[in-house]
Amino acid sequence: MDRGTQHTTTALIDAVRERTHAARVAEAAAFVAVGDWAAAHTSDEVVGDPITVLGEWHYERDAEALAGDQFLELGGPGAPVVAEFCIGEVAAARGCSFDAARRLVGDAVELRYRLPRVHARIAAGEVDVWRGRRIAQTTRTLTFEGAGFVDRHVAYVAHKATGPEVDRLVAEAAARFDPETTEAERAEADGGRHLTIELGDVAYADPLSGTLRGTVDIHGTLDLADALDLERTVAHVARQLTDLGCDQDLDVRRSIALGEIARRCDGIATLEYDAASGPAGDETRPVQRARREVVLFVHLDHAAITGALNGFGPGIDACTGTTGIDLARLDTPGAPRGAVTVEQVQAWCAAPDTTVVVKPVIDLNEPDAVNSYTPPDRIADHVKARWPRCVFPYCTRSSRTADLDHCRAYDDNGPPGQTSTKNLFPLCRRHHRMKTHRELRTGRRWTYRPTHPDNGEPPNALIWTSPHGQTYLVDRDGTRPWPPPRPAPDPGPDET
Structure with missing residues (x-):
C-alpha cells in the first residue's frame, strides 16, 4: 500500500469515528429531551403508592377518568407516574409506534429518577443511549435502594459494561436489598428443574416415506453444579472416543458420549476406556472416582x-x-x-x-516470574484472575479459556524472568491470531503495550494500536477510544 492510499484509508476511518461521535451526542440530546418532556407530564404520585398498580390506570376510583388521559407507571418504585397522552406526542415526533415510544419514555424515566449517575453520563455524551436503556430495562423490578446500588456501581463503566456484567450486578442488588424474594425465586427455580427425553417423538429423515433416522431430542433445566458435572464428564468421554479412533465431529461424539455414560456408569464407579486395548466391554477398566469434583x-x-x-x-x-x-x-x-x-x-x-x-489465595499485587517460556499454573491463575476477559479491544470472552500471550516477545537468548505476571496477558484464540499475524492489505498487525502512568496514562491498563493507527485503551472494566474524544467547543452566544 502506497503512502497516498494509506492517507486516504486513514481519513476514511477518521471520518467514521468523528461521525459516530457526533451521532452519539445527537442521540443523547434527543433522549434527554424525551426525559424532559416526560418530566413535564408527571404526577406528584410515584410508583409504589397504594392506589397505583404497575401497568394499570392511576385513577381507578373515577369511572369518567377512564375515558381520558391517565397516568401510567413506566419506571420502577420511586419514579413518578407519567401521563399517557404525552407518549403519543413522542411517538409522532420520532416516527415510531406508540409501544416503542412508551418503552423509550419508560427507559428515560427510569434513568432520570432512579439511575441519575448513568443518566448524567448519557446527557454528557459519554455513554451510548442504547447502553443506558439496556441498564434501565434490567433495574425496573428492583427496589429504589437496589436501583441506587446499581447506579453507584455501574455509572463509571456504563460506557463499556457488557450485558452479562450488568445482569450480574442487578442480580446482586436484588439479593442484597430484597433477599426474601431472591431466595423464594431460587427455591422456585429449583422446583422447575427437569430432564425430558422425547422418546415418543422419534425423528424421521424423510417424513413422507417414513424412513427412520433413529434420533430423539433431549432438553432440560439443571442445577448449575449438576450441569458442570455433566459437561465435564461428557467432554471427558468425547475426548476418549477421539483417542479410540472415532472420527466423527465433536457434536456427534458428545451425543455418543452421553450414551456411553448411560451404559457404563452405575452411579458410583466410572468406567474409563483403556486406549491401548479398545472400547470392547471386557477391555475396559473400572476406575473408582468421586461423583462430583468441585473446583x-x-x-x-x-x-x-x-x-x-x-x-x-x-x-x-x-x-x-x-x-x-x-x-x-x-x-x-x-x-x-x-x-x-x-x-x-x-x-x-x-x-x-x-x-x-x-485453590490458594492469589495476591494480585505481588509479581511473579519464571525463566521458562510456558508459565506454571500459579502464574496462569494470577494473570487470568487479574484480567477476567480477553484483553483485545471490546472482547468479552472469558480469560479462563484464553491463550496467554507474551506482550514483549519471548527471546530464548534474552534476560531471565520474561514469563511473568507483568508480561503475560490473556487473548482468545481469534485475537491471538490477529495480534500474531499481519493484515493482508496493510502488512501491519495489531500491537499493544502497558500504559505509562508517569506520562499521564491510566495505571493498570493496555493501549492497543490497530493496523490503521487507531488506538484504544483496555483495562479491567472494558475498552474506550484513546485518547478520549475532545468535547465540542462551546460556540458561545450568537453575535448579531
Missing part, C-alpha cells in the same frame, strides 16, 4: 466466612443494615461469572462423594 474459584467476603459483617453482627448486610443473604463471587471455569448465595455453595460442596479442591 471453585470463589471470591468470598471475609465477613461471610466469619459470620460477622463489618461489625453489624451475624447475618447483617453492611450495605442494607438488615438481615440478608451472604454472597459469594463465583469465578469457576465453564460457569457464568457472578454472585451466588453462600447457601448455594454449601449445598454444592455438601453433596455425597464430593471432592472439593481449594
